[in-house]
Amino acid sequence: MTTTPLLPVPHVPPARATRPTLAVWKFASCDGCQLTLLNCEDELMALAGAVRIAYFPEATRAVVDGPYDLSLVEGSVTTPEEVERIGQIRAMSRHLVTIGACATTGGIQALRNFADVAEFRSVVYAHPEYLSTLDRSTPISAHVTVDFELRGCPVDKNQLLEVLAAYLQRRRPRIPTYSVCVECKRRGAVCVTVAHGTPCLGPVTQAGCGALCPAFARGCYGCFGPQDSPNTSALADRLLAAGMAPDEVMRVYRTFNAASEPFRRESERHEGEVSS
Amino acid sequence: MDRHAQVIDVDGLQLLIEVLASRGYTVMGPTVRDGAVVVAPVAGVADLPRGLRDEQDAAHYRLVPRDDDAFFGHAAAVQGAKPVLFPADQLLWRARRSEDGFRLDASDDDDAAPVALLGARSCDLAAVDIHDEVLLRRRFSDAHYAQRRAGTFVVAVTCGDPAGTCFCASTGTGPxxxxxxxxxxxELLEPVHRFLVEVGSVRGAEVLAEVPAAPAGPGDLAAADDxxxxxxxxxxxxxxxEGLRDVLYAAAESPHWDDVASRCLACTSCTLVCPTCFCTSVEDVADLTGxxxxxxxxxxxxxxKDFAYIHGGSLRGETRSRYRQWITHKLAAWQDQFGMLGCVGCGRCITWCPAAIDITAEAAALRAATPLVTTGEGARR
Structure with missing residues (x-):
């Protein structure tokens, strides 16, 4: 969807004297990205000094009415009620930034996109008729215009602070779109694929975590979604050649960012493939 | 040739490390971390990778035991001297807001201890020489590199056991x-474990003078040559x-680039482990308060993709143009730009490519697929 349901809001530039208001919203999600904001312990006082935290139920019951200068949105859209609510939030937000894999690609709950939701519903709930849910989990950008999408499951604290600082200083956020390998090599980590034979999604995944898993000798799980030039099929070929079964290859692409276009296409390519 | 060579034993190597430390150097040498030989601070011979060999092939690296006690029985470490002399993240300056504007902090470089590189290989030194050409000998030198470089003491090692991805003999940069x-x-192992030491500078002689050493005999010199x-x-x-430069220029529109691009992950690993790749980006960081x-x-x-971003988009949107840019610069345009090959034959880009792309194989495939138009200008090297 490309139209912006913006309400006419008075254009008041955030002056130094009047701090811009910040709202934090939750959709279908685990709250981990909101917690990342709360985990900015050393920076929280500076943040509270720079913005007025107007709506953040995860942190405080005190609510200041909108409109808001900056809305951070966590979670994906999975119910008809959420479709309506994101429209309202967009309308009362001057700037809207999505935080995390759910809000930017649909999250782990987008696994429903590959299956029959009615069947899930009937199996899980005693009275599925009480349930109103959509058959797809969609990112916020599928419903309203988003000013910036911050990746990660959860988002990285320093990247979140960078986005907030960039907003306050009216500059472009410095959020690179290259692969995790860049961060791995910069921090001097030994490549887990080459030196240990560990499957790793780092080459197709966007940086941002600081190569956290490879630095602890684990393969990358792809939490930050596809990098800007993701050769998912070449990596899949390497995984298959290393002995990974086709259904496993399908599953490594089908996690937190399963519904991102490059990962979705690649996982579907290996659906129903038989091991040779 | 009179090499003024001397011989030290394993205790002498230990003492050499201690002498360097006592002279204020941070001794950076080969050591094992996470299943690979990396260059990191070492305090003595106990930190060195004793009795280990590295099995290297395209997208493959494993440490395996040797049947001897060699300390330097491995080939190229994960990285060469690049992270030491040309760090992955160099703070250029820090500014703080003050009442009348801003003030600059003193540079962090000022109190950094000089480094002694222990176990640097011929390919590593050839790469440092290329960085010297690019970063020091041109019209404007790089102040940060210059400072680190000037203070660096180098204890090189003759490569005795090259890995499967090594080709320094082809590039004329080793072993x-x-x-x-x-x-x-x-390093000489038979009949006794010892090291032939050759002196390359005055300060090298000064350091060696503090270590008990015996003059090398003809047998030691012959063993080292062997x-x-x-x-x-x-x-x-x-x-x-031979003619590599012309091959790559002639291959500019080769269909082979599509073949490489189908395998290339555009992950950047080859360039970041390459000891001569020197491309950087400058980033400004400000905290919340500004x-x-x-x-x-x-x-x-x-x-x-963003590396070639200019107004309107990226110049090299497709991976095929990025691989072409890299290999053509490294093996051809580098010769025009700096009068040397940009490749030192260390093989790191082959070993650490998670897609097993091999620069020597790609160059050979391009040569085979490209009808060479003679320009009358031979390759310079």
């Missing part, structure tokens, strides 16, 4: 270091350099 060292060690001969014959790869701002220079790569 015996010819220059660029203060001291050169050649190490070089055997290593030269055991290169795992070959790069045909009272502190920093400018950093970080390693960048021609394999990232």
């Amino acid at each position: 015996r270091p010819g220059a660029g060292f203060d001291l050169l060690l050649t 190490v070089v001969v055997r290593a030269t014959g055991r290169m795992g790869r070959v790069l045909e350099t 009272d502190v701002a920093e400018r950093h220079r970080v390693w960048d790569s021609c394999f990232s």
